Amino acid sequence: MSSSTAPEAPATETAEDSGNLAIIARQAIVDEHRAVYGYELFDRSTASDAHTAASDAALLFNALSYAGSEALVGRKTVFINCTHDSLAGGHLELIHPEKVVLEVPTLPDGATAEDIEGRIATLDALRQRGFRLAFNQQALRRGYAGWLPLAAFIKLDMTAFKPEVAEPLVKFARMHTPQAQIVAEKVETAEQYERMAQLGVKLFQGYWFAHPSLVKAQTIRPSQATIIQLINLVRKQASTAEIEDLLKKDPTLSFNLLRFINSSGFGLSCEITSFRHAVMILGLKKLFRWAALLMTTSRQGGTPPAVGQTAVVRGRLMELLAAELLPPEECDNAFVVGVFSLLDAMLGVPIDRALESVALPEPVLDALLRNEGVFAPFLELTKACESGDDEAFARTADALHLSNHQVNMAHLQALAWAESLGEE
Known part of the structure; x- marks a missing residue:
């Protein structure tokens, strides 16, 4: 059965040399009407399947910072697998808790009752902050009774129990976690879906609905x-x-x-x-x-120095030129136009794609995308200063009523300012 969210690429791909790509797999969690309720996210930026506190943090950070979260998950709920170490991580303070469900594993076999009880304070603190917690069916075991009042979701793995166990398992989950929604996961056949739907389960995840799809973003x-x-x-x-x-x-x-x-x-x-x-x-x-x-999540190096240096000079020059003619509050926007005018070179993608994932004022976008509006002539003049195009320089300076002396002095100041940055 296909889902309304068709895969962009097979989820089995890995990134042997992902360079500056953030690669995140998402799998839809759907309701009984097959509408997408949320997405579970998986990190696919490396070939390793290691699941650690650091990888949890990197996944959330990349999902929010790099992949353009509107394109990745829209306004849907995000399900993230966590290690217990990552649950105490500071990265969770950076996100809006109402958007996120933390999938919390049970402890390894051999954990003592004290170990299990000792996790309750952390889990409850996360719930108090607004995060919703999801546990798998292993949390229905007797030793985890103290966790169950904290559950917002119980995920039942269809590959982990026999068909005849489905009904008593669902009844048991409802009895001990009446506040939680049940998610049937790893649903791979129509029979599995129908069996759980007849038992009143409302949320489903698995290959029968949709394989995970990859979302790639240049970083x-x-x-x-x-x-x-x-x-x-x-x-x-x-x-x-x-x-x-x-x-x-x-x-x-x-x-x-x-x-x-x-x-x-x-x-x-x-x-x-x-x-x-x-x-x-x-x-x-x-x-x-x-x-x-x-x-x-950054590597040594970053953007090639020459490109970054040119972008900074552009920004400063546009800021100085704008200060001659525009109100002070517009000078910041002029700076942004100059700095971000080279995003296409930095990212290796067209400028319109580069700007999709960052919020900018409309006049800034007018200049960068359409070469229109109040900042467009300043950007054209700045580029003319770089290229040494005398004709374009004269035309744009004249249009802005700026003298050669004003522009040349501003350009020298911008170059000196950018040069000084490398000395700090």
Whole structure:
């Protein structure tokens, strides 16, 4: 049976050399009407199937920061498998808990009653914060009775029990977790689906509905040196202005922050389009968590220095030119236009695709996508300064009523400013 969410690619693919790709598999969880209720996410960015606290954090971070969470999960519920170590991880503070179901495994065989009871405080704290918890049928065993009042979902693995056990198992789950929804998972045949549907189960997951599909996204990661700079600023309780300065110096850092804070998983009701606003909304504690996670998922190097340097010069030059003619609040947007005008080169994809996953004001998009609006002539003039195109330089400078001296001085200042960044 096919699902309304057709697979983009076979889920058995792995990324032997994924480069700057974040590869996330999702499998639909559907209701009794076959409508998508949510998606379970799996990390496919590496060939390894190792499931660790670090991989849990990386999966959530990549899902929110890189894959464009609107395209990945829309407004559906996200189910994430967790290790017990990851449940205490700071990365969970970065997401909107109402969007996420944490799938919590039972402990390995041989765990003592004290071990099992000892996990309840962490699980309850997560539930109090708004996360919903899902347990598998192993949690229906006697030793886990203390966990069951915390369950929002019980997942029953159709491959783990015989058909005749289905009815007593569903009845037992309902009796001991009346507040929880039952999910029949690994449903592979019509018979399995019909059997569970007749028992009143409303949620289903498995190959009979949809194989996992892959969502791939080109990523753009700052250098680790830049991220360390940010972490150091946060640790010394730097001002918003100091942090904003660093964001303005590194287009990859600012791009990632705007994309992350505007992801559906972060849970904001309005789009954030300025660096200062993003820093104020996050606060130092969450900014530290974000930077630490960004560092763990980034490789050495990042964007080629020449491209990043050119982008920064563009941003600063546009900011300085705009300051001659536009209100101060527009200068920040001019900077963003310049810095993000090279996202296509940084990501290796067309500019319209590069901008899909970051929230920007409409005038900024007008300039970057359509070469229109108030910032378009500033961008054209900036490019003319780079290329040495005298005709374009004269035409655009004249159109903006800027003298050669004004533009040349601004260009020298922008070059000097960008050069100084590498000396800090």
